[in-house]
Amino acid sequence: MVNETALKELIRLALAEDIGNGDHSTMACIPPTAKGKARLKIKEGGLLAGMQVAETIFRYMDMFTVFTPFKKDGDVMQPGDTAFEVEAAVHTLLMTERLVLNCMQRMSGIATLTRQYVDKLQGYHTRLLDTRKTTPNFRLLEKEAVRIGGGVNHRMGLYDMVMLKDNHIDFAGGITQAVQKTIAYLQQRKLDLKIEVETRNLDDVREALAVGGVDRIMLDNFRPEQIAAALELIKGSCETEASGGITLDNLVDYAKTGVDFISAGAVIHHAVSLDLSLKAVE
Structure with a gap:
């Protein structure tokens, strides 16, 4: 498993790089009290990786996040599958969306190629x-x-x-x-x-x-x-x-x-x- 302290530091730096002095797109049109739900949809077959990372990213931003997994790291995935649902502040979902996707897409590609070798x-x-x-x-x-x-x-x-x-x-x-x-x-x-x-x-x-x-x-x-x-x-x-x-x-x-x-x-x-x-x- 990923070292939690090191992972949180990676998340901190990545969010600072992306958000900077504020996610103005989100702050301009979404009230800070709004709650929402999002679903991770799989569009390409392979080996899923990054579920633990995704949950940690959401909880880093919002400790009250409700994360519901439907798959786990290492599972085979097919187009149309759902990996997880997440409920949190809409600001959290929008500010973390790209980081979650960047991590999971990259990790899933590496895990998939590794499995071919293995x-x-x-x-x-x-x-x-x-x-x-x-x-x-x-x-x-x-x-x-x-x-x-x-x-x-x-x-x-x-x-x-x-x-x-x-x-x-x-x-x-x-x-x-x-x-x-x-x-x-x-x-x-x-x-x-x-x-x-x-x-x-x-x-x-x-x-x-x-x-x-x-x-x-x-x-x-x-x-x-x-x-x-x-x-x-x-x-x-x-x-x-x-x-x-x-x-x-x-x-x-x-x-x-x-x-x-x-x-x-x-x-x-x-x-x-x-x-x-x-x-x-x-």
């Missing part, structure tokens, strides 16, 4: 990871949508796991130097963080194994046959992750290797928002 991995050991290729200030909800779609959240940011990528390695002088310096750094600061190392070829894999202290090896832009060769070297001594150039079309080829994880930024940055609408109920 479905292809059924029956295989491999699990799907997301990445940090997210929209600034919207990562919280994009990663939640991946989770709803059946994917696994990788690190949330730079702070909750060490990932030594190609640039880190090159600037540090090589894999051995980067890993050794990282281990010393974590020990000095008493940080309990996993270490992942990106490798670009089998020699890099050998070096990552030789230096020790690595929790996961990323096999970047390896072809499936190269993944298989790398797994022979690793022999289960640490987790493995395939990344780069992996699509829905070749996903199963990588899963057949037995790699632990496949990371795919595309589940977020290639996702297309789904069509939803929030309409007043007479």
Whole structure:
């Protein structure tokens, strides 16, 4: 579930961006005491995501909101379905409408695409990871949508796991130097963080194994046959992750290797928002 404190801060900033010094369209023609009801209508098929977020947005503006769900996050949706009804001050409904739709449409698109990847991995050991290729200030909800779609959240940011990528390695002088310096750094600061190392070829894999202290090896832009060769070297001594150039079309080829994880930024940055609408109920 989404961290409530972080979600409320996201909502605060998003509403401030949208409302500014006032929703003059609403204030001009609707009395502040007016109450109303609205219904979220589904106009496009897919996987529903953002129900918890929508309810939190409405209640953030109006603690007396009555939110009646007819579906839950992760449900399959079809055109014509109703996701929820909401009763609140009309000012609340109108000022939050666009934020609710933006969040739910984006999240549902990501969850739907993620589920397509996850479905292809059924029956295989491999699990799907997301990445940090997210929209600034919207990562919280994009990663939640991946989770709803059946994917696994990788690190949330730079702070909750060490990932030594190609640039880190090159600037540090090589894999051995980067890993050794990282281990010393974590020990000095008493940080309990996993270490992942990106490798670009089998020699890099050998070096990552030789230096020790690595929790996961990323096999970047390896072809499936190269993944298989790398797994022979690793022999289960640490987790493995395939990344780069992996699509829905070749996903199963990588899963057949037995790699632990496949990371795919595309589940977020290639996702297309789904069509939803929030309409007043007479």
